[in-house]
Every structure is written in structure tokens, then in C-alpha cells.
Amino acid sequence: MKTKQKFADSRNRFIFFMLLPALILPLIFTYYPMIKGSLMAFQSYNLMNVTNIKWIGLGNFQKLFANTPGNIFYTILKNTAIWVIVSLFFQFTIGFALALLLRKKFRGSSVYQGLIFFPWAVSGFLIGIMWRWMFNGTSGVINDILLWIGIIHSPIAWLASKDTALLSVIIANIWYGIPFFTIMITAALRGVPQELYEAAEVDGANAVGKFFNITIPSIKSVILLTILMRVIWIFNFPDLIYSMTQGGPGGSSHIITSFMMQKVQSLDYGLASALGLLVILFLTVFTIIYFSVTKFGRLEE
Amino acid sequence: MKSRKIKRRFLSAIKFIVLGIYLVIVIFPFFWMLMTSLKSSQGEIYAFPVRYFPKTPSLVNYKEMLWKGNFARYMLNSFIVSGVAAVCAVFIGILAGYVITRFKFKGRGTVLLFFLVTQMIPAFIMLAPLYQMLSKFGMINKLSTLMLLYTNMMIPFSVVTLRGFFASIPSEIEEAAQIDGCGRLRALFSVIVPIMLPGIAATFIFAFINSWNELFMAVMFIDVDAYKTIPVGLNALILKYDIKWGEMAAGTIMALIPTIFLFSFAQKYMVEGLSAGAVKG
Numbered sequence: 001m002k003t004k005q006k007f008a009d010s011r012n013r014f015i016f017f018m019l020l021p022a023l024i025l026p027l028i029f030t031y032y033p034m035i036k037g038s039l040m041a042f043q044s045y046n047l048m049n050v051t052n053i054k055w056i057g058l059g060n061f062q063k064l065f066a067n068t069p070g071n072i073f074y075t076i077l078k079n080t081a082i083w084v085i086v087s088l089f090f091q092f093t094i095g096f097a098l099a100l101l102l103r104k105k106f107r108g109s110s111v112y113q114g115l116i117f118f119p120w121a122v123s124g125f126l127i128g129i130m131w132r133w134m135f136n137g138t139s140g141v142i143n144d145i146l147l148w149i150g151i152i153h154s155p156i157a158w159l160a161s162k163d164t165a166l167l168s169v170i171i172a173n174i175w176y177g178i179p180f181f182t183i184m185i186t187a188a189l190r191g192v193p194q195e196l197y198e199a200a201e202v203d204g205a206n207a208v209g210k211f212f213n214i215t216i217p218s219i220k221s222v223i224l225l226t227i228l229m230r231v232i233w234i235f236n237f238p239d240l241i242y243s244m245t246q247g248g249p250g251g252s253s254h255i256i257t258s259f260m261m262q263k264v265q266s267l268d269y270g271l272a273s274a275l276g277l278l279v280i281l282f283l284t285v286f287t288i289i290y291f292s293v294t295k296f297g298r299l300e301e
Numbered sequence: 302m303k304s305r306k307i308k309r310r311f312l313s314a315i316k317f318i319v320l321g322i323y324l325v326i327v328i329f330p331f332f333w334m335l336m337t338s339l340k341s342s343q344g345e346i347y348a349f350p351v352r353y354f355p356k357t358p359s360l361v362n363y364k365e366m367l368w369k370g371n372f373a374r375y376m377l378n379s380f381i382v383s384g385v386a387a388v389c390a391v392f393i394g395i396l397a398g399y400v401i402t403r404f405k406f407k408g409r410g411t412v413l414l415f416f417l418v419t420q421m422i423p424a425f426i427m428l429a430p431l432y433q434m435l436s437k438f439g440m441i442n443k444l445s446t447l448m449l450l451y452t453n454m455m456i457p458f459s460v461v462t463l464r465g466f467f468a469s470i471p472s473e474i475e476e477a478a479q480i481d482g483c484g485r486l487r488a489l490f491s492v493i494v495p496i497m498l499p500g501i502a503a504t505f506i507f508a509f510i511n512s513w514n515e516l517f518m519a520v521m522f523i524d525v526d527a528y529k530t531i532p533v534g535l536n537a538l539i540l541k542y543d544i545k546w547g548e549m550a551a552g553t554i555m556a557l558i559p560t561i562f563l564f565s566f567a568q569k570y571m572v573e574g575l576s577a578g579a580v581k582g
Binding site (some may be wrong): 031117 | 319320323324326327328330331333334337346347348349350351365391393394396397399400401404406412414416419421423425426427428429430431434449450452453456460485510514515516517519521532535536539547549550553556557560561562563565568569
């Protein structure tokens with residue numbers, strides 16, 4: 001009995017010390033600053049004005065939603081919705097279409113997948129630099145190509161104009177996000193048992209029927225999961241905007257998280273933290289609604 | 302019968318044309334950056350209509366960036382920081398991932414949740430308190446601080462991924478080693494780790510690439526030139542009113558080189574790893 005107790009002790013100690021480093025670093029460098037950051041949302045906390053740090057309740061939120069002229073927060077909310085919905089729609093549909101073409105393996109298909117997947121390993125910041133140069137208004141290659149095709153008749157200042165800045169960052173974001181869907185959906189498509197299709201053919205199903213009755217239901221859970229992951233991710237992805245436009249001109253290409261980054265850099269931590277809490281709130285509510293609408297949890301079983 | 306065959310050929314041709322066009326679209330931005338970086342004169346870089354190929358390829362932009370722009374230093378810093386952080390994260394991940402897969406203990410689910418939650422929170426909310434904390438302890442402007450933060454950043458990913466690899470190895474193997482008289486840790490490092498090497502390498506590469514790419518923490522916590530990493534160096538250039546695109550392009554390509562190199566090794570595992578998740582998911 002005593003040796004058994006001793007054994008359990010040494011086993012627990014072993015588990016504890018093996019887990020310790022993996023727990024202690026995130027506790028100090030992720031959880032602690034996260035909680036402290038959330039509290040800052042309710043403080044007037046500006047490092048440009050250190051003598052005046054105090055609790056202000058919902059003051060930061062009131063400031064964000066204030067109905068004053070020149071408040072760009074409502075534009076930013078609208079931009080965020082457009083950024084997420086339009087990016088996601090095109091990433092998904094184009095990614096899905098490519099996955100259908102890649103379903104049957106061909107010579108070199110794994111190399112092809114590797115090549116199109118490469119942008120995924122590059123930071124959004126670098127991708128943004130590359131697209132900023134391509135969208136350049138006076139020497140940009142995109143203007144050159146569009147003029148050559150005849151879609152436009154004079155060069156456009158894509159990133160410097162309020163009408164086209166958001167469109168430009170969204171185009172770059174679509175380009176960046178397509179491979180993720182392609183890779184995930186290709187794998188899912190290849191996992192659908194061939195017998196299902198053969199059985200449907202015996203029953204005389206055509207291509208469209210097979211697509212809607214077999215393909216879609218078989219990969220539904222992958223589709224739902226990838227879309228959820230991507231919504232959260234696109235929402236939290238200011239990197240491209242940061243290096244392409246810095247949110248400009250005049251906030252016309254800001255989304256919530258890029259605006260938040262700007263507030264951090266201008267040392268207005270209170271406002272930045274309030275924005276961060278809003279992001280967490282939005283995403284939590286979205287995830288809950290998403291789960292209940294799609295009945296995603298039940299699908300898993 | 303014959304017309305069906307022709308139709309199938311035709312469809313297959315269209316498929317490969319579409320895939321080909323998409324490949325061009327994926328590669329083009331990288332190609333364009335490379336071409337810009339090899340042009341030597343401002344006239345060539347800013348010519349409109351654009352010139353797709355440099356008249357005589359030149360490395361002058363690279364030289365300028367490496368020595369005058371101090372990018373040789375930044376690259377070295379990035380290598381050291383990312384290398385150390387990736388090794389530490391993988392080592393810590395091995396310890397924790399092993400225990401989580403091989404032992405049933407109270408709170409195991411909570412531990413997994415602990416790692417998953419860190420991935421859902423926008424990182425920016427931590428930056429300000431982190432800055433205060435680091436400056437209180439005199440940790441601003443130190444490469445070791447970045448190593449620590451990147452290790453921390455990659456721990457959850459490392460634990461969760463390595464846990465998957467541990468689960469794929471039958472536990473009989475280390476039980477046999479333990480009967481032979483190995484301690485638990487000896488059995489882990491002399492028997493299991495060698496079998497898992499491909500998975501460990503993929504995890505290491507992923508952690509390295511992510512640390513290599515990290516910008517926002519580095520920008521906030523480093524402002525001494527000698528300790529800047531590549532993204533910080535590029536960030537200083539892109540914030541300028543007048544961007545020199547030849548040098549910018551050279552800097553971007555240099556930042557890409559290790560990624561290309563490592564990705565070509567790990568590509569198979571990364572695609573497979575993601576895909577395995579998709580099929581199970």
C-alpha cells in the first residue's frame with residue numbers, strides 16, 4: 001500500500017514537472033497580460049498622458065460609439081464586415097473550385113499543391129509589401145496589365161484613393177487565403193469513399209446530382225469548420241492592411257484590428273484594449289450563433 | 302463513343318489551363334518582386350509602362366541593403382532568435398505532448414483548453430501590458446526577450462501538434478524500452494524521439510517560420526538597430542514617406558529565402574498535417 005502511494009506520488013511529480021514549462025510561460029506572458037489588457041479597456045490609459053491614468057468605466061466604449069462628426073468608427077465597423085464577408089466568399093468559392101479540379105491525382109499534383117500552398121508560409125506583412133508595390137499608382141504592374149487588357153484607360157491610384165483602397169487590400173487578402181481552402185477541401189474530397197459515387201451512378205445520377213447528394217454532404221463538416229476558422233482568422237488579420245495602406249487614406253481601409261494596432265502604436269492603450277474586448281465579444285457571439293445555426297456540434301458526433 | 306473521348310480530352314485540357322493560370326497568379330507577385338530587386342537604376346524600376354525584365358540583372362540593391370541598410374545584422378538576429386525559439390518550443394512541446402498523450406490524469410482536458418484559448422485571443426490586447434512588464438524588468442531591447450516571447454508564442458502549437466505525433470506511435474514501443482531498464486525520460490529521448498523525427502522537424506520548421514515572420518512584438522520591444530530583426534528593418538523602410546522600391550524588393554526577397562528553403566523541406570508534412578486534420582475534422 002505504501003509503495004503504491006509512493007509510486008503515485010512520483011508519477012504525479014513526473015507529470016507536473018513535464019508540464020511545468022509549457023504552462024508557466026503562457027501564464028506569465030500570455031494570460032497575465034491578457035487579463036491586465038482587458039482591465040485597461042475600462043481605464044483612461046494613455047502613455048502620452050501618464051499622470052492621468054484612472055478608471056472610467058465604459059468611457060472608452062462611449063468614445064468609440066460616440067455620434068460625433070469625424071468619428072470613423074462606424075466606417076471601420078462597416079469595413080470590417082465587408083472585409084470579412086467579401087474576402088471569405090471569394091477565398092471559399094475559388095478555393096473550392098480549384099479543389100474540384102485537384103480531386104483526381106495527376107502527375108505532379110503534389111508538387112502543384114506545394115507550390116500554390118507556399119504563400120501560406122509567408123507573413124501577411126511581407127505579402128502586403130509585395131501587393132503595395134504591385135498596386136503602385138504611378139509605376140504599378142497591376143495598372144500596366146489592366147491598361148494592356150483594356151479594362152481601364154488611365155492608371156488608377158489604387159491605395160491612395162478612398163474608393164479603391166479597401167477593394168485593393170481585399171483583393172490581396174483573397175489571393176492570400178485561397179490556398180488554405182484548396183488544400184483543406186482537396187483532402188476532404190479525396191477522403192470521400194468512391195463506392196458512394198459508383199452506387200449513385202448505378203442509380204442513374206448525373207454529375208450535378210452526385211455533387212449535391214454525395215460530395216457536399218460528405219464534406220460538410222470540413223466546410224463548416226474551415227469557414228469558422230477563417231472568419232476568426234480574417235477578422236484578426238490586420239497585417240496586410242498594416243503594410244499596404246496603414247488603414248488610409250482617411251481610415252477608408254481600416255478594420256477593427258488594424259485600427260487597434262494603430263491605437264497601440266500611438267500609446268492609447270485604454271482605447272486599444274476596448275477594441276480588443278469588442279473583437280473577443282463579436283467573435284464569441286458569432287461562434288455561438290454559428291454553432292447553433294449550423295448544428296455543427298451535433299455533426300461532429 | 303469517339304465524341305465522348307474528345308469531350309473528355311477537351312475538359313481535361315481546360316482543367317490544366319485553369320490550374321496553370323492560377324499557378325501564374327500565385328507565383329507572379331514573387332516573380333515581380335525578384336525582377337524589381339534585380340534592376341539597378343531608378344529609371345528602370347519606376348518605368349511606366351513597366352519593364353518585366355531587368356536590362357542587365359544587378360545585385361546592387363542587395364549590396365546596398367546588406368551593408369548600408371544593416372540587413373546582414375538583421376538577418377543574423379532573425380536567425381538566432383527564430384532558431385533558439387523554435388528549439389525551445391519544440392523541446393517544451395515534446396515534454397508536455399508526451400505526458401498529455403501517455404498519461405491519464407485529472408485536468409488533462411483543462412490543460413488542452415489552456416493551450417487552445419491562447420490561440421483565439423487577438424494578440425494585440427496583450428501588447429501594452431507586456432510592454433509595461435518587460436520595461437519594469439529591464440527586458441526591452443534584448444534579443445533574449447524576443448526568444449522568450451517567440452518560444453511562448455509557439456508553445457501551444459508545438460504541444461498540440463506533437464501530441465498528434467505521439468498519439469500515432471504505439472505505446473508498446475516505450476514500454477518495451479522501460480522493461481529493458483530505461484527510465485521514462487531515457488525511453489522518451491532515446492526511443493520515441495528518434496522515431497518521431499520527421500514530425501519534430503516539421504514542427505520545428507513551422508515554429509521557425511512563424512518566429513521569423515513575427516513583426517508586431519519585435520517592433521514594440523526592439524528599437525536599437527543592433528537588435529532588430531528582418532521584419533523590423535523592413536517596417537522602418539515601409540513607414541518612410543519615400544519608399545525606395547528597389548531596395549525594398551531586395552529586402553523582401555532576402556526575408557523570403559529561408560522560408561522558401563525550409564518550406565520545400567516541410568511542405569509535404571505541412572500539407573499532409575493540415576489535410577489529416579481536414580479528413581478527421
